[in-house]
Amino acid sequence: MTKAKHSVDDVELMSKKVCYQGFFQVDELTFKHKLFAGGWSAVVKREVLERGHAVVVLAYDPRLDEVVLVEQIRIPVLAASSSPWLLELVAGMIDTDESSIEVAKRELMEEAGLEARRIEKIQHFFPSPGGCTERVDLYFAEVDATKACGLHGLKDEQEDIRVHVLSRINAYNKVVSGDIVSAPTIIGLQWLMMHYQDLLKRSS
Structure with missing residues (x-):
């Protein structure tokens, strides 16, 4: 018999304090959680990067079967890549007073000068859940x-x-050759390869 999935109710957050506040924020979380074998864990401390939440926009023209990508410098990859200029999908951070879809439309105009004929959410994911709170729509x-x-x-x-x-x-x-290395872009383009035929039908 499959046991019920754990939820937020199975975590006891004991404390949260800000360790660093700059362009990003780092918090220290102290918590306990239920164990798969039953009972509770010992007290755990983890530093967590509070980056905020983001949107990524797969801009695709089904009539021409073309994708719009953007290129810009990404300085965090400087030490681990042959070039910090990456080819990516349009993306941006969500401000507190904006909805996710509003950010998607704004970033599409700001980064590519485009308006969407139609726009819809595909899914959300966490790009680095082991150390970062960021959720990507x-x-x-x-x-x-x-x-x-x-x-x-x-x-x-x-x-x-x-x-x-x-x-x-x-x-x-x-993506296949390794020239595109941004994870959200890889996810978006893989989704497109799985669904482009449906998109072609819907645009005709």
């Missing part, structure tokens, strides 16, 4: 890829973004 946006070009980004956020338009196959081949 992944959206599909149907766009006109012929309008995607040029340089974009907000100057007050020091953004320098270049737009790329690739065929769906070429974009996915960059």
